[in-house]
Amino acid sequence: MADIDHTLLPICSVDGVLLTIEDETLKVLLHLRPNAPCEGMWALPGGFVHKNEDNSLQAAMARVLKAKVKIPGLYLEQLASYGGPNRDPRGWSVSVAHLGVFARKALPLKAESEDIKLFPVSRLPKCAFDHRTIIKDAVKRLRGKGAYSVLPTKFLGDTFTLYEACKVYEHVLGEEIAPGNFRRKILALDVLEPTGEMSVGGRKRPAELYRLKSPKEAVVFDRGVGSL
Amino acid sequence: MADIDHTLLPICSVDGVLLTIEDETLKVLLHLRPNAPCEGMWALPGGFVHKNEDNSLQAAMARVLKAKVKIPGLYLEQLASYGGPNRDPRGWSVSVAHLGVFARKALPLKAESEDIKLFPVSRLPKCAFDHRTIIKDAVKRLRGKGAYSVLPTKFLGDTFTLYEACKVYEHVLGEEIAPGNFRRKILALDVLEPTGEMSVGGRKRPAELYRLKSPKEAVVFDRGVGSL
DNA sequence: TAAATAGTGTCTATCAGACATTATCTG
DNA sequence: CAGATAATGTCTGATAGACACTATTTA
Numbered sequence A, B: 001m002a003d004i005d006h007t008l009l010p011i012c013s014v015d016g017v018l019l020t021i022e023d024e025t026l027k028v029l030l031h032l033r034p035n036a037p038c039e040g041m042w043a044l045p046g047g048f049v050h051k052n053e054d055n056s057l058q059a060a061m062a063r064v065l066k067a068k069v070k071i072p073g074l075y076l077e078q079l080a081s082y083g084g085p086n087r088d089p090r091g092w093s094v095s096v097a098h099l100g101v102f103a104r105k106a107l108p109l110k111a112e113s114e115d116i117k118l119f120p121v122s123r124l125p126k127c128a129f130d131h132r133t134i135i136k137d138a139v140k141r142l143r144g145k146g147a148y149s150v151l152p153t154k155f156l157g158d159t160f161t162l163y164e165a166c167k168v169y170e171h172v173l174g175e176e177i178a179p180g181n182f183r184r185k186i187l188a189l190d191v192l193e194p195t196g197e198m199s200v201g202g203r204k205r206p207a208e209l210y211r212l213k214s215p216k217e218a219v220v221f222d223r224g225v226g227s228l
Numbered sequence C: 001t002a003a004a005t006a007g008t009g010t011c012t013a014t015c016a017g018a019c020a021t022t023a024t025c026t027g
Numbered sequence D: 001c002a003g004a005t006a007a008t009g010t011c012t013g014a015t016a017g018a019c020a021c022t023a024t025t026t027a
Helices: A057-068 A131-146 A151-155 A162-173 A179-188 B057-068 B131-146 B151-155 B162-173 B179-188
Strands: A011-022 A025-032 A046-048 A075-084 A093-101 A116-120 A192-198 A208-212 B011-022 B025-032 B046-048 B075-084 B093-101 B116-120 B192-198 B208-212
Touching (some): A011 A057, A011 A151, A093 A151, A162 A179, B011 B131, B025 B162, B131 B151, B162 B208
Parallel strands (some): A011 A093
Antiparallel strands (some): A011 A046, A025 A116, B025 B116
16 A cells, blocks of 8 residues: 655635525625634635544535534535635635535524524625635535526425425526416326325415426426526 | 644546547547556556646646647647546545647657557446546536537638538537538537638538637537537 | 439417406404 | 426427428439
């Protein structure tokens, strides 16, 4: 077995761009860094890979997030990796960034505090490292993939009405969608199934509740869902 | 500045899945590993990030490739990162994989030798590490992105006829495309421009040569290019 | 001229998107 | 009832895909 000079290795971490929709606005979860480097700046939740604990990059990301902010039902996928000599003052570093999508109501109220906050992606604070770039890339991925996959439904709970889904797609794609057309198209794609239950407590007429057929994956379709 | 315990860091490397089309077949470039680990097995060209030489992950990939196989006009984009405790016998490792696409004729003849060969992606040899998985993912990306971008044209030289482009899209998508429809659609997308030159030495009627309008990027369109 | 590609035209089923209509709930 | 959403129906323009046709080259 070859011997590795560990002083030559770059730093390796995982970071998560956790997105949700609150007040009709796409927001990202950031935390205030308590320690150097970048102490007192807002940053993506992240941390080093732990060789003795983690079995994969995704597992490392999940462990880090579980420690900082517990979000039940969080959807995670790998986004991209960022590396360079200057992005972290501690030296040459690689960050494997992940895109997370969750329903606002899945975030425990106590999670939001002085040092953990949701920021609109269009009004980001000064961010640590190159996290602003990573967030921009994550939003780009979300919008790009949004029109062609069920990814936006991850902003909703386990069950949702078609009207709620339509509104979420509108916020992701940034354009109005005719609810009638949306209903026809999303049902034709055959990725949702009715639960049999009806929405309760809605302000108006109750609607059928639907759920994803394959809740774990973010199914991609051939055609879009848009409709100006 | 915080101090880093370098013995805790995973190994970090870059690997390239370099694809081309030869004899109407999608092939990947592999090299025979001369040293441990996995000595004598076929592997993706790759290597460690060099902290004092590389300014980014893409730069590291380019440097490694330039040393192992010079391919003028090679198109490179990041694919995904793979990490885990067992994929490399030397320990917990991260590989930032890249997808490369090149024209067969751009590969110097001397490059292909005993220890560097092209293999059909459908008939891979026993591969080192998890490189087989990475190759499969790269092909999946190529096929997925192929129908909606100019990525397949990177298999061609700087200039090409529409018929050649049509054939390349056929090989990437794995289905026949009506040349007439392909012509109409690819021209309507406004991503190509005529050079004014005509193809020479072709077996039949000469055709107009086209080139990419933005040769550096892999433009993505809204609609597909397919046509059974 | 036969074969193959270059290049253009045409037809049709399908679908995206616009919009209308009816139904059903709450306040 | 008024207002809002639920759910379905209808119409039209655009286009993907099939296919026919002519043109131009080489063998």
